[in-house]
Amino acid sequence: QVQLVESGGTLAEPGGSLTLSCAASGFTFHIYHMAWVRQAPGEGLEWLSYISGDENDKIYADSVRGRFTIARDNARKSLFLQLSSLRAEDTAVYYCMRGGVEGGWDYWGQGTLVTVSS
Amino acid sequence: QSALTQPASVSGSPGQSITISCTGTYSDVGKYNLVSWYQQYPGKAPRLIFYGVGNRPSGVSNRFSGSKSGNTASLTISGLQPEDEADYFCCSFTHSSTYVFGTGTKVTVL
Numbered sequence: 255q256v257q258l259v260e261s262g263g264t265l266a267e268p269g270g271s272l273t274l275s276c277a278a279s280g281f282t283f284h285i286y287h288m289a290w291v292r293q294a295p296g297e298g299l300e301w302l303s304y305i306s307g308d309e310n311d312k313i314y315a316d317s318v319r320g321r322f323t324i325a326r327d328n329a330r331k332s333l334f335l336q337l338s339s340l341r342a343e344d345t346a347v348y349y350c351m352r353g354g355v356e357g358g359w360d361y362w363g364q365g366t367l368v369t370v371s372s
Numbered sequence: 373q374s375a376l377t378q379p380a381s382v383s384g385s386p387g388q389s390i391t392i393s394c395t396g397t398y399s400d401v402g403k404y405n406l407v408s409w410y411q412q413y414p415g416k417a418p419r420l421i422f423y424g425v426g427n428r429p430s431g432v433s434n435r436f437s438g439s440k441s442g443n444t445a446s447l448t449i450s451g452l453q454p455e456d457e458a459d460y461f462c463c464s465f466t467h468s469s470t471y472v473f474g475t476g477t478k479v480t481v482l
Contacts, residue, residue, distance in 0.1 A: 298476040299418065299461050313469050316373060349417055356424025357406030357465050362417040
């Protein structure tokens with residue numbers, strides 16, 4: 255069955271960097287586009303970034319463009335999100351998602367918590 | 373890109389029907405038939421429950437249905453049940469090739 259498992263969430267200092275990972279299994283990873291979203295405590299969902307299956311297209315939300323970098327390793331069936339210049343407002347649960355058809359994100363991971371605090 | 377606008381809360385009694393609205397602009401909801409809806413229980417990841425034009429993922433109750441008129445999409449839950457009590461989010465593709473989520477709606481079953 256399709257599984258997405260995020261990891262890498264931790265307590266980080268303002269101005270710091272970290273990389274989140276999402277391990278995929280149960281489907282042909284390289285043919286699906288993938289994305290990251292986040293949810294701050296008690297808040298709604300914020301779409302962050304998308305990457306096409308062949309890695310040629312990478313799109314970012316205005317709020318994170320230039321600070322976050324999305325990448326994937328199709329051989330390892332893994333998705334990544336590099337976060338840099340961290341701010342307190344980056345504190346959130348970060349989810350990876352698989353892109354389905356007609357705009358639906360059909361599978362989500364369980365999320366990984368990033369806390370930015372000194 | 374501003375979040376799509378949803379009512380903060382909607383409530384109904386068991387068996388009733390409720391509708392959650394999701395208002396955007398012509399640059400997102402109005403231009404594309406690429407609106408999706410998600411259900412989220414506290415402490416859990418969101419789950420896709422409706423997408424595109426009339427599509428429901430396998431395993432999702434047919435009590436959930438979606439529609440769109442102009443810049444507003446809607447999710448209707450028919451025959452409301454206690455397990456429908458959750459948060460609901462809409463999401464739309466945008467003219468910038470990004471996606472934007474709605475502000476979220478808390479559904480309460482009275």
